[in-house]
Amino acid sequence: RTPRVMEIMNRNVTCISQDADIKTAAKKLLRGETNHLPVLNDENKVVGIVTTYDVSKAIIKENVNDSVSMVMSKNVISTTPGEAVDIAAMKLERNNISALPVIDEEGRLLGILTGTDLGKLLGKRW
Amino acid sequence: RTPRVMEIMNRNVTCISQDADIKTAAKKLLRGETNHLPVLNDENKVVGIVTTYDVSKAIIKENVNDSVSMVMSKNVISTTPGEAVDIAAMKLERNNISALPVIDEEGRLLGILTGTDLGKLLGKRW
Ligand SMILES: C[S@@+](CC[C@H](N)C(=O)[O-])C[C@H]1O[C@@H](n2cnc3c(N)ncnc32)[C@H](O)[C@@H]1O
């Protein structure tokens, strides 16, 4: 039996509004000790993702006061609680990314799955 | 048989000298499409790690021209090619990090293991 995303996902995920600025995103990432922030619209639907990678770009472009919607990735690669973990892992590898927002049928945020969570599937000898 | 780190690690890893500044680190991270840079001293030994997380901190502290050795993590959690992958995965989970530099007995850099690489251990149905 192939495990499902719901068995290893994190339900406690920090997110951000599309109207926030990049500096606010940096603070949320640091306070949340995470590299990924799903971006939500007024209806709480996932419309993008902004990561420490995108925030680092702002250092070079010197646009830290711009809105996150200027630097976020809009074509979000996501997963669902019922998806098989090997399919989710393929999405991470093929796109060179390290997190997938977990969403419901309406596109609302349920949690997040990171590469590190895949470790939960390995037999525990410790 | 438990798989070893050498079976899933990346041998092609971008790194940076301890004398470089944070802005240079940001450029290397972006060009390398990665979130992690092992930091090397003059003898090519790993003395730290700087990530997009650390670079994002520099946005808030406004110290982007400082040396990477001011913001890197000096107590590097690493792995070796012969380590069992479940032990390496434990190190990622327990420390809330997403990459382990792979080093040899003298502390020289051989590669890097990320959470996403753990996906290579899942059966491929695609
Ligand atoms: C291509 S990755 C390269 C850096 C690194 N390998 C990593 O795992 O983040 C960086 C870019 O991927 C985007 N990204 C990260 N997770 C994503 C996701 N689930 N869907 C779409 N884009 C994503 C980020 O917004 C960022 O612009």
Ligand SMILES: C[S@@+](CC[C@H](N)C(=O)[O-])C[C@H]1O[C@@H](n2cnc3c(N)ncnc32)[C@H](O)[C@@H]1O
């Ligand atoms: C605690 S993590 C939190 C953010 C996120 N969860 C992640 O995976 O990067 C961020 C910090 O961990 C540090 N770090 C990342 N990989 C590390 C490693 N292999 N050894 C020691 N510190 C590491 C970074 O330098 C950064 O200061």
